[in-house]
Amino acid sequence: MSGRRIFARPARFAAIAPYLWMVLFFLVPFAFVLKISLSQTAIAQPPYEPVFDLTAGWEALKAAFGALSLDNFRLLGSDDIYVFAYVRSLTVAVTATALLLVIGYPIAYGMARLPRRWQAVAMVLVIVPFWTSFLIRIYAWINILQHDGLLNQTLLALHLVSQPVVWLSTDTAMYIGIVYSYLPFMILPLYATLAKMEPVLEEAASDLGAPPWQVFWLVTFPLSLPGVGAGVLLCFIPIVGEFVIPDLLAGSNALMIGQTLWLEFFTNKDWPVASAAAIVLLVVLLVPLLLYERLQKRQLEQGR
Amino acid sequence: MTDELPRTDVAADAAGADTHPAAGQPLLRIEGVAKTFGMFRAVDGVSLDIKAGEFFALLGPSGCGKTTLLRMLAGFEAPDEGRILLGGEDIAQALPHQRPINMMFQNYALFPHLSVRDNIAFGLKRAGMARADIATRVSEMVALVKLEGLEKRKPDQLSGGQRQRVALARALARRPQLLLLDEPLAALDKKLREDTQGELMELQRRLGMTFIIVTHDQEEAMTMASRIGVMKAGQLVQVASPRELYEAPRSRWIAEFVGDINLFEGESRLRDGHRLVIGTRDAGTLVVAEPREPVGAGKFAVAIRPEKVKLSRRGPVSEAGHETALNRLDGVIADICYLGGTTTYRVKLDTGGMMQASVANSARLDVDAYSLNQHVVAWFTPDDCVVLPS
Secondary structure (H helix, E strand, C coil): CHHHHHHHHHHHHHHHHHHHHHHHHHHHHHHHHHHHHCCEECCCCCCEECCCCHHHCHHHHHHHHHCCCCHHHHHHHHCHHHHHHHHHHHHHHHHHHHHHHHHHHHHHHHHHCCCHHHHHHHHHHHHHHHHCCHHHHHHHHHHHHCCCCHHHHHHHHCCCCCCCCCCCCCHHHHHHHHHHHHHHHHHHHHHHHHHHCCHHHHHHHHHCCCCHHHHHHHHHHHHCHHHHHHHHHHHHHHHHCCCHHHHHHCCCCCCCHHHHHHHHHHHCCCHHHHHHHHHHHHHHHHHHHHHHHHHHHHHHHCCC | CCCCCCCCCCCCCCCCCCCCCCCCCCCEEEEEEEEEECCEEEEEEEEEEECCCCEEEEECCCCCCHHHHHHHHHCCCCCCEEEEEECCEECCCCCHHHCCEEEECCCCCCCCCCCHHHHHHHHHHHCCCCHHHHHHHHHHHHHHCCCCCCCCCCHHHCCHHHHHHHHHHHHHCCCCCEEEEECCCCCCCHHHHHHHHHHHHHHHHHHCCEEEEEECCHHHHHHHCCEEEEEECCEEEEEECHHHHHHCCCCHHHHHHCCCCEEEEEEEEEEECCEEEEEECCCCEEEEECCCCCCCCCEEEEEECHHHCEEECCCCCHHHHCCCCCEEEEEEEEEEEECCCEEEEEEEECCCCEEEEEEECCCCCHHHCCCCCCEEEEEECHHHEEEEEC
């Protein structure tokens, strides 16, 4: 009995801890952002109104609530800038995620089939770039991609091009940066599922008459889908909101939603519109998440 | 994907699956096959012929190379030396998917994302069979292994015995010329294993297929196989029928590996017609039948199976005494192990050695049973002894 009492409390705390985390670090900030998105911009500190003042009494609070409106969301829908930014963000994220999957899958597969002790080495090699600051690594890419950078020098030396190629401030540079930065997030979940898979299943498929490409397509790939799902989400969601990489490597003619947010917040000081843009982004990102969750639930119901 | 090799004729009827060429020629011929992993010679010059319709068992302790040999037959490993001829054609370097051979894997290796039906149909679809034919064949297979009603289940919704049946149906569905079974019953509990042994034999007879089973369980090999190949350290040390393997093992190691045995080392003293007199250290002088292959003088081990040793209170009555020079050894019961059908007694011989005797419990009441420390005579005929090079 006494043993049970000792363990009951921490256990109960462990059960509510994730919810507590959600409320403190997600729901409360979300409520702030939601409220700001319904406010109007003002030249003041903070730069929006109305401001809820709990000391001002019930009537003032009611008036403040009455002053909230959906105007900012209407603005987002009516101004092309925002629509374009959303579309571009989604396009970039889809393209980059597809590239990541195509590049990351063979690497993860190769890692999973290495002898065990080499797998640990390969894992460290994948993670090692994280030990350097992300910003420094992106600046290094600027160095590599610039007019007289390493890439152009190499290409010229090999006589593959006769003129230096313009890399910087192009979408190519941005994709290089994104794929480079997010590759570990694609490789690690893929590697985890592929390493768990029994190689004997591939042997069984080949024994039953499947040539190598069918073995991959009918057995290996379907069984790695949980890893594919995790890797895709882990890359897709942050790429949609990516700000630093497009800002440093891509041109400035087409902005992603992350850059637009930045502009609204810091250049235009329009917190309400920025907040509204952030809320819409969140809703857009919830769609793939919910899809993934439904897929997982269906797999569980089928007995995986 | 072109296959230069004969494929499983999935349309052929199993009953008439006499696909092996000219009679007399073995279905499978293994010629001097060897495989080395690094410094380890896993399979060391194995040669073996297997006829169509045989139920052959590869028996050996773990690490003896039997699984490597099986994997070379399936195509998962390529032999470093030698040839593997199937119906006269060398398949040693052919890829697994090009061979008309299927395998039932040790832990079944069922595809977890596919239903029972799709698991069984997997090989048929790869062979390009028509949809309607696939459906017919799958339901045939499901009926064969008695899995009706479970077609839509996924492997992890099945019991161990049911999974074993799916694996078998999947491997049989393509009607391979040769079915390889890698420890097919190892994951089942004893009772189920015994039932399944019978079913496998029945199935093999009915389909007229050639089975090669790999097992470390000598009882399993003896029960099911018509011929057994014993492997030790990468080499095939004896190929024989179960009875021959048990009653006439070629070496001391085989005698000890297959079943229980009493071994007494000694030297040949003299020859008396068809009898050999051998002086042993632990069991005195023993008279044994001369082995089929004549042996010279030197050191030998005399081997007697425990069930060949009879026990009695006073020694055999002399009515059996004509012509047979019986071996009689006095001793006391040192240990009794009751096993239900039989009782194994360990007798401490007056000459110093220990002798195991297995006695059938033919009566329900234990009037015939011996008790601990009771004085007994252990006796056996010269013909029940096997002389093995020491």
